[in-house]
Amino acid sequence: MRALELGTPGGLREELNSLVLAGRKTATTGLLAEYVEETEGLEFVGERLALLDDDGRAVATVEITGVDLTSFAEVTWEHAAAEGEGDASLEDWRAGHRRFWEREGTPVRDGTALVCLTFRVVQAA
Template sequence: MRAMELGSPGELRARLNSLVLAGRKTATTGLLAEYAEETEGLEFVGERLALLSDDGRSVATLEITGVEQKSFAQVTWDHALAEGEGDTSLEEWRAGHRRFWEREGTPVDDDTPLVCLTFRAEATAGG
């Protein structure tokens, strides 16, 4: 089973994992370029992934329910809302994601290709 790590290590990853476990986060967005850098294939509908904590422990199993490639500008409010991070508008979501990726060293523009995933989570026993 492949694994998924949300956000960056530390407080952000812990918060995002908590949102998943609470059922509030059912989507995530990644840079298509990261798949090439990591020589990873895209997730596929029905695939199960281990959601990892900072220490590499599985805290949940995610079942992928949707995979879409789109540009940054094409991300919908429905997808942004499903990310469950408390954004109150698509503009707020975009600003927050731009800041995150810029801090990570990969600034994005409206044409940057993304992968939008939706999933359902099942907590891992003992996780």
């Protein structure tokens, strides 16, 4: 089973995992370039992934319910809201994600290719 590691290690990952386990976070977004760099294939609908904590332990099993390739500018409010991180608007979501990726060394533009995943928890660890 492949793994899903949300955010970056530390407080962010812990917070995001808590949102998933509480049922508030049912989506996430990644950079397509990272899939290419890591030579990792895209997730597929029905695939089950181990949701990992900072120590590599599974905290849940999630099942992918949707995979959408899109650009940064075309992410929908429906997807952004499903990320469950408390953004009040699509503009807030965009600003927060731009800051996150810039801190990680990958500034995004409107045309930056993204992978938008939706999922559901099938089993908590």
